[in-house]
Amino acid sequence: MQIEDSDPSLKVIPRFYMKLPDEEDALQQKLREEARAVFLQRRSEQLLDNDELKALYVVLDEQHTLPPDGEESMLGWDDFCAAAERAGDKCKRYFTPFVFAKLQQDDPYGRICMMSFFNYVMRKVWLHQTRIGLSLYDVTGEGYLRETDLENYILEMIPTLPQLNGLEKSFHNFYVCTAVRKFFFFLDPLRTGKIKIQDVLACSFLDELLELRDEELSKEAQESNWFSAPSALRVYGQYLNLDRDHNGMLSKAELARYGTGTLTSVFIDQVFQVCLTYDGEMDYKTYLDFVLALENRREPQALQYLFRILDVQQSASLNIFALNYFFRAIQEQLKAHGQEPVPFEDIKDEVFDMVKPADPLKITLQDLINCGQGDTVVSILIDLNGFWTHENREVLVAEGEDPTAALLADK
CATH class of the missing domain: 1.10.238.220 (Recoverin; domain 1)
Incomplete structure (x- = not known):
């Protein structure tokens, strides 16, 4: 109040921040809900409906310039401006120089494709409709x-x-x-x-x-x-098949049967150490994160998930100790399949050559993402099938063999 008295102009500044009402304040909560509903309804009414989209298409089709070779219908700048004048007020926002320049595709006459513009408008309308639809569920x-x-x-x-x-x-x-x-x-x-x-x-x-x-x-x-x-039935069916005791949760032993059953026990132990579990067992929601990570190993979010599991020392990096910690389990699996274990030094050098980290002694998550081969590195460390596939990649490509079948055949 003292500040406003010292400068009268401050009294006319509109209030731009409204604190969210407390959950106990039912009246304010209801007022906010109704105000948002009215606002979203007004925004929805500003969008083009199906009839208005059809009318826009007719205007564009009548206004387009025929190209010399009779290909797609095109719009020159003058045609674009003329169509803007004939279109309704709701369409004005789309007829801008920026949109026209954005849709140009090196046409020798400086025109844009009529259908490209119409599809752009439809996409914008769909995005705004979806935004409004999602906002109706945004409680806060x-x-x-x-x-x-x-x-x-x-x-x-x-x-x-x-x-x-x-x-x-x-x-x-x-x-x-x-x-x-x-x-x-x-x-x-x-x-x-x-x-x-x-x-x-x-x-x-x-x-x-x-x-x-x-x-x-x-x-x-x-x-x-x-x-x-x-797809949903496949994922849920796999979960039910893994759940041998039918208690609705997965133990370490049950999760170890995932996929080809070649994930290492060390990796499975670490999954249960890092991820949310209930009395040492994994629920369906946590299992879905696990599946999404393993089925999308190339994606940064999947690598981030797997990196947290591999980072046994919680140092935000993978050093030689961490690599050896996981690869020893691969060596043990190789022995169990009657194959000669690969020396860790060879794998360590190969991993660092693939990643090329900024620090020659440790690998960060960003290094793993930037190298473009993070999925291969992870597979080498956690999955015997992934390691064997990498080691025999040239032979498999030449012969067109299924890696899992070839591994079982060797056993």
Whole structure:
């Protein structure tokens, strides 16, 4: 008040920060909720609907310039400006010099492709619609989604995805858990428990999820899509098969059977040491992180997950001790399969040659990501199958053999 009295102009500065109401203040919470709903409704009304998009297409089609060779319909700058005048007020935001320059593809006449512009507008409309839809689940209104928020969003989306029609309702919760984990594994690597709506829109995961609207989606596309019914059932089925005592959790011995059963016991022990467990056993959500890391070893988030497990000394680096600690288990597995163990010195030199770390005595996570061969390094240290595949890569490529079958044959 004293500051405002000393400078009257401060009294007219609008308030730009509103403290979030306490959870106990039901009236303020309701007021905030209603205000956000009204705001989002207004933003939604500013977007182009299907009829307006069709009208925009007609305007562009009538305004385009025919190219000399009769290929795609093109728009010159004058055509672009004329279309902007004929389009409705809602379209004005898209007809800017910046958009025109952004869509130019070295056309000798300085034009842009009409369909490229129309697809750009549709993509923008879809992004804004999705942003508004996600914001409805943002309870705090701060631009983030918690796990429960995203779970509710995906659960309510299931009936709109024809490819998920065959899922039994009893499996819906497991499906939602499987789908949400991919978002949080890649978009929340620091495990804060929330992800930015902006990051959700920027990644390709929503596109993969909405791909399930296609009733004629091929079997190959479904198998490669984490969010498809076959993929979710595959992951959950593997979990049930590993759970031999049927208690809904995985012990070390049960997880050791994952994949080809060639993950080292030292690595499995360290997984249970680092990851969240319950009375020494792993639940489905933790298992999903484990699967996502091993199935996407090339990705920085997966390498970050695996690096935390490999960093036995918690020094934010892998030194010779850490490499030897894990590789000894590989040597023991080689002996068990009747093969001659590879000297650690040879592997150590090979790993450092692949990574080329800034410090010649230790490897950081960034070194592992930057080298482009982090997935190979990790596989060499934790998986006999991965190590054997790397050691025999030239022979396998030449003969086209399956590495797992060849390893078992040697045994």
